[in-house]
Amino acid sequence: MKIRVINPNTTAGMTEKIGEAAARVAAPGSLIVASNPRSGPVSIESHFDEAISAVGVIEEVRAGELEHTDAYILACFGDPGLLAAREITRAPVIGIAEAAFHLATLISTRFSIVTTLGRTGIIAEHLLQSYGFAHHCRRVRAAEIPVLDLEDNGALALDRIIDECLRAKAEDNIGAIVLGCGGMADLTAQISEAVGLPIVEGVTAAVKLAESLVALGLGTSKHGDLDFPRPKAFSGRFEFLSHGQ
Amino acid sequence: MKIRVINPNTTAGMTEKIGEAAARVAAPGSLIVASNPRSGPVSIESHFDEAISAVGVIEEVRAGELEHTDAYILACFGDPGLLAAREITRAPVIGIAEAAFHLATLISTRFSIVTTLGRTGIIAEHLLQSYGFAHHCRRVRAAEIPVLDLEDNGALALDRIIDECLRAKAEDNIGAIVLGCGGMADLTAQISEAVGLPIVEGVTAAVKLAESLVALGLGTSKHGDLDFPRPKAFSGRFEFLSHGQ
Amino acid sequence: MKIRVINPNTTAGMTEKIGEAAARVAAPGSLIVASNPRSGPVSIESHFDEAISAVGVIEEVRAGELEHTDAYILACFGDPGLLAAREITRAPVIGIAEAAFHLATLISTRFSIVTTLGRTGIIAEHLLQSYGFAHHCRRVRAAEIPVLDLEDNGALALDRIIDECLRAKAEDNIGAIVLGCGGMADLTAQISEAVGLPIVEGVTAAVKLAESLVALGLGTSKHGDLDFPRPKAFSGRFEFLSHGQ
């Protein structure tokens, strides 16, 4: 089983880290292919960054289709381009935010989210509402660290995330914490140990959900509104998408 | 990894069938232990049957705890006793209704449910609302077959389920169908082929979710409201539960 | 009119207290029969306790059916076994949580709940959501007293409940408080006087709702999903339930 873990930003170090985290939990027969788009932002911290990165997600899914990919994972907590990606493949496509939410509800009655920057909290709020998990989440919290600090300033970032998780544990009346950034995938064990609460991380959660769907023979439904897009002309820098190429 | 698949009713034939369906999708290292309570109803088709069967579920989880069980599955579509079961183990406990709902939302934007008897529809409606999936489900449908007809009258039951699924496909503007009874676990492939739509079945879905959680080291949170019950005295036929025995 | 007030736990002292509280508000023609199951937990403070106590509730309703009971009250704030109980009788069955919620909305726009242990708050939250009262309730609070402290340590328990109620009054922007445990039924007057806010207590509320329904000739609907369960075989310790016996 080949699972393509797409880091929607272009920071190769983060892609590598995410790929390693995914590989650590993958089943024996699962081959993790971690990739990131050549085009896009170095980190995703706004709706603007998300909108741009969705194109990269699409390109990476298209690339994956040429390689007989069995499942896709979108490793950014805003799940950018999720429904678009689903439309262009029969394989399952899993966002790491949804993956974390699903699993968190299986082991706790209520959870909180600890994300990077406060301004991205609204993205999590919108996803919670759209997916149906709003009432399972007590609070969206931010450690107020830029995403790339997870790469460049790891020790400090880890401290701040743990501090915020401990505040969530003390104040939020929760059973679990969801980590709100793909770049935290390698920190799960450390955070979990320091906080003493189940920590649900999206990349690893998504790997298992992807394996689950493939094992069950379940792919993205091609009946109805996730069917392949109608072929049509694209112009300019998107001409390469014309007619379902 | 040992997964105990608990059929909350006492019909051994159904337990066997459910166990086989679970085993067919289990990962190589997963050992499926299918069991049912010695005490309880032969089928579950009402809130009354559910309430009684929850005791059996609890007993089976307690039995499982003596055998170092890694995860539990409750193989009745009403998820009877789910939160109670979670309280008495550190292992994950997955209901087949929630399992099916979770996976269905990953491969379609909207689904319908096809269950056995119309009177159990309200159980599904309550679960959809509580879990947060109400707006993902277009319609709860019933094939109007008693649960045990799945055992005793299989061919006819299958026909009626397929007919109802085809109506759902034609009328409900959906991308997937959730099967609303653990007793349909062995029919998934046939239904799927006949209907031409992704069919999400809860027993098999739950096996993969259980394996996923175990692989990630995630068990039921013991912080907060799913912690072990406070030990206390039980009397009469439940004396064996006293003081957390 | 005979109203059976079922204390779902087995603590006879609490049953007596609840029965007295019920009798104090009962109409002249109403006969209050307070009972508790012979089998079950001494107190209900978890989903686990609730699941077990639901069997006792069912047995007590069955016992009541032999005595021409006109209405049933389930005197535990989690309303355990409520829908199951409704299925096995034509009489109305009222849970004390729902009763308190209904009446609280008639005299205030928003209320808070003060319950015993924090871990049971989730039970109240789930009921509020399922019944439709989530937006009427500002906050679920706990006095952090075990249920049996209401029996054994009454003065201290009362103090802590009053303290929590006063905090609710000061902080929650509410018009009324709902007491979140059947064991508080005898404290309503004292709490009300100390707090200076309408205090809605479920046992007494349920008595009046039960009388109301009986007076109107309204019983549990036997059309549709609350109809009597289909008769069937039960095995083991539940064999006595076989075939609708």
Added chain:
Amino acid sequence: MKIRVINPNTTAGMTEKIGEAAARVAAPGSLIVASNPRSGPVSIESHFDEAISAVGVIEEVRAGELEHTDAYILACFGDPGLLAAREITRAPVIGIAEAAFHLATLISTRFSIVTTLGRTGIIAEHLLQSYGFAHHCRRVRAAEIPVLDLEDNGALALDRIIDECLRAKAEDNIGAIVLGCGGMADLTAQISEAVGLPIVEGVTAAVKLAESLVALGLGTSKHGDLDFPRPKAFSGRFEFLSHGQ
């Protein structure tokens, strides 16, 4: 106990009928005082009629306050002026729509409403949403009869209501029907017999809820947003309301 049943329209025949229906279900010690405003519409079939009738409701509550009234009932299905009425008395005030909704949820899992004119359906929809009962109601139906036809053309009106109730029973997957007009209060028994389903009627429901609250010593909360209005000057035709007169 004195209960003032306020018919918000000015049709004396309907007031009388409503008063009789209320008296038939009142407890021995309850004195039903049926009244209607001198000023207002002969029937209430629109938001416009409702807005005007709210003034009459207020006047009738003010009149009741001079007569030591213990509880008020607003006998129009839109519950016009309900919160305003609550502000000017310590007594409980019950609307017949809310009363019917509350009791219907105690005896069924889902109900439908059968009202008079289709155009008033939106009023019921808004109340269902505001009160929290939207998900308990399957459908709002109209017999398409003007309110006063219930007075002037009773036999035909009854036929049409029964027909619509039978359609609801056949099509809506419900356990009970709520009658959507105070003017149907005298028809409950006939409709119930013809339809074979529990029929919840608001006037009679409200009488019992009012008696319930009074018996429990629960009145409208004067803490917070239902407190008496701040005294102030009113001018013109409302000068008589000045300074809390």
Added chain:
Amino acid sequence: MKIRVINPNTTAGMTEKIGEAAARVAAPGSLIVASNPRSGPVSIESHFDEAISAVGVIEEVRAGELEHTDAYILACFGDPGLLAAREITRAPVIGIAEAAFHLATLISTRFSIVTTLGRTGIIAEHLLQSYGFAHHCRRVRAAEIPVLDLEDNGALALDRIIDECLRAKAEDNIGAIVLGCGGMADLTAQISEAVGLPIVEGVTAAVKLAESLVALGLGTSKHGDLDFPRPKAFSGRFEFLSHGQ
């Protein structure tokens, strides 16, 4: 285009102020006619005041209909009588609460409300829920100033409003503030400058929405439930409304 801005209370000074605020933002071709009822309360601070003021609103719309009015604005934050007013005209009718909510969602993802007295907060909460904006509003706050202090004690009132807005800015994680009283219409610029956040004020918002609808040829739908009320008899002080006069 003639826009009638109806101040639902009878304080002429406030009417004038509201009219001026409306005129300042009106388009060149728009004629603002500010009026208030002759009958009604001097300020609106409760459901009671609202219910009475709705009659004045209706009278003012009726007066407007004689003068070929193109649109109506109800300049009280509870939108009193809104649906009733819509029924009696083909022109659009805009409440200032809804107007402010609509525009606030176009420039921010989340907003808070700062109103006058805490007791009116529930009115805003009900409107948010009914209109669908509940999840866009973080918090309803009150400066705890009586409405007429905005007239008589302007400087102090302004200070308290600004203070509360600054608290909202600091604590509520919002992008904009909605002012919760028509009497604040002249303070928008000062508040905006002092707070440094977009301040959405309802009177001015409603003027632009009214102009928008008129320019698009969109008036209140007369198809369905906002159609003109059925003509009928009114008695007493409302006789003048008889038969659609």
Added chain:
Amino acid sequence: MKIRVINPNTTAGMTEKIGEAAARVAAPGSLIVASNPRSGPVSIESHFDEAISAVGVIEEVRAGELEHTDAYILACFGDPGLLAAREITRAPVIGIAEAAFHLATLISTRFSIVTTLGRTGIIAEHLLQSYGFAHHCRRVRAAEIPVLDLEDNGALALDRIIDECLRAKAEDNIGAIVLGCGGMADLTAQISEAVGLPIVEGVTAAVKLAESLVALGLGTSKHGDLDFPRPKAFSGRFEFLSHGQ
């Protein structure tokens, strides 16, 4: 006032048509600049098309910023890239779906949507839920015409839209219809005349809302989560976005 109406697809004929429709309702001082991206799909009929078109939207807003644009309109019914666009400007940005929903709720209590292809219905459903209008919309309908048929096959397309609108009028219990595609902007008058119901069209609605916000001095909040994106590096085909260029 300069309003840039961005057609997110690349079909120049549709851009022109949309621009003309916008100009017809624009205020005298408003300059409508209709544009479309050079890169992107010729029509938008899927999540995939939407994701790609969001880039074009962003480019067009960036272009508009160089020309001192006062407000932006996104003329595709899925509001693609809406929040991203808001982040990169102080000017207001209005999507035509939200614009139509807002205005439809001001003139009716319930509306239906008539869109092009059934598969895009889910996009409307998601927007209704996210914006808060789900309970105002009775039904999302499709005329089942590809978007470009509005250009190439206008007469037939118009017929099918009118037919679907008439079905909505007859069956949906609504007061207004929202047209679900920017490409219908020029058909509003014809549809309105043929259907006899208020028809709310998003492009024209958005023009008036944009003018409204500008007149009130309200732009996208730069406090909090719609603030300008943090400058950062973009690579590949998006390098031109680096560092907030």
